[in-house]
Amino acid sequence: DTHKEEITAFSAQTPEQVEEFRIKYLGTKGLVKAIMGEMRNVPNERKKEFGQVLNDFKLFVEEKYESLRQSNTREAKGTSAQIDWSLPGDPITAGTRHPLNIVRNQIVSIFKRLGFAVAEGPEIEDDWHNFGAMNLPEDHPARDMQDTFYISQNPSWLLRTHTSSVQARVMETQKPPIRVICPGRVYRNETISARAHCFFHQVEGLYVDENVSFADLKQTLYFFVQEMFGNDVKVRFRPSYFPFTEPSAEMDISCLICKGKGCNICKHTGWVEILGSGMVHPNVLDNFGIDSNKYTGFAFGMGVERITQLKYQVNDLRLYSQNDVRFLKQFTGVV
Numbered sequence: 001d002t003h004k005e006e007i008t009a010f011s012a013q014t015p016e017q018v019e020e021f022r023i024k025y026l027g028t029k030g031l032v033k034a035i036m037g038e039m040r041n042v043p044n045e046r047k048k049e050f051g052q053v054l055n056d057f058k059l060f061v062e063e064k065y066e067s068l069r070q071s072n073t074r075e076a077k078g079t080s081a082q083i084d085w086s087l088p089g090d091p092i093t094a095g096t097r098h099p100l101n102i103v104r105n106q107i108v109s110i111f112k113r114l115g116f117a118v119a120e121g122p123e124i125e126d127d128w129h130n131f132g133a134m135n136l137p138e139d140h141p142a143r144d145m146q147d148t149f150y151i152s153q154n155p156s157w158l159l160r161t162h163t164s165s166v167q168a169r170v171m172e173t174q175k176p177p178i179r180v181i182c183p184g185r186v187y188r189n190e191t192i193s194a195r196a197h198c199f200f201h202q203v204e205g206l207y208v209d210e211n212v213s214f215a216d217l218k219q220t221l222y223f224f225v226q227e228m229f230g231n232d233v234k235v236r237f238r239p240s241y242f243p244f245t246e247p248s249a250e251m252d253i254s255c256l257i258c259k260g261k262g263c264n265i266c267k268h269t270g271w272v273e274i275l276g277s278g279m280v281h282p283n284v285l286d287n288f289g290i291d292s293n294k295y296t297g298f299a300f301g302m303g304v305e306r307i308t309q310l311k312y313q314v315n316d317l318r319l320y321s322q323n324d325v326r327f328l329k330q331f332t333g334v335v
């Protein structure tokens with residue numbers, strides 16, 4: 001009877017467990033065989049009685065085995081038998097596009113309509129493409145270890161600090177007319193905070209041809225801003241300095257957050273800087289055998305995070321890389 005209790009309680013979830021049961025009770029070294037062996041020691045007059053009990057027990061075990069086997073076949077476990085098809089299904093939650101991708105795609109599509117092609121380059125760069133070819137002298141502070149991540153195994157490699165490295169890669173292989181935009185991730189050794197991160201995203205633009213002028217640069221960027229933010233947005237250019245452009249200018253747009261009333265984003269100036277730009281420095285063209293007497297060009301580089309911040313009022317850079325669904329879900333349906 002104790003065996004019977006144990007057997008009744010036995011449950012199997014897998015075919016392996018069913019087989020375990022068979023070996024334990026019905027196998028050649030199993031319990032049933034063992035008890036059968038005991039028949040030898042039973043006195044003759046009790047053999048009939050004992051035989052019957054044993055037979056019952058054997059049948060009992062076999063029935064249990066059969067029922068375990070039945071409920072562990074694939075059909076029983078799987079589809080039809082145990083599934084209630086009238087129950088509502090599990091919802092499939094669709095993902096959302098990342099806001100930085102949404103905005104990157106918008107930027108790219110605006111410039112595509114102006115005839116720019118997309119070009120990409122590696123995030124692990126060498127000094128030449130990131131700095132040297134871009135006319136950054138050896139002792140320029142941007143090369144300082146403070147800003148640049150160098151690859152420890154091979155310090156002649158680094159993580160690109162700007163997408164201007166892709167300008168170099170493009171001019172290496174293409175001759176004018178060149179008209180490209182280069183979206184990508186860039187890295188700088190900054191302490192992570194709401195306003196700074198060790199990586200962010202840029203879209204670089206480069207246009208090299210005969211007779212490209214600063215007026216072309218201004219009009220192109222003005223068109224971009226209107227397409228991106230609407231016709232009410234004002235732009236202004238401020239003289240600036242980049243080693244790879246001359247003259248250089250930074251472009252501000254009127255603050256979309258406070259509409260000139262004053263807020264933290266525009267530091268109460270009413271203006272927000274969104275990009276650096278300028279006429280490609282003749283040294284840069286010459287570095288790639290592009291005749292700087294014949295050709296001129298403009299270039300610009302904008303921060304995707306900054307533009308996304310203005311477009312969607314994201315006020316902490318860290319949100320972009322925390323993968324918090326409460327943040328990401330707010331972009332549901334935006335393509």
Ligand code: PHE
Pocket residue numbers: 161162163164204242245275276277278299300301302
């Ligand atoms: N590379 C510059 C930066 O990262 C931006 C820039 C690009 C400026 C092209 C001028 C021309 O700040």
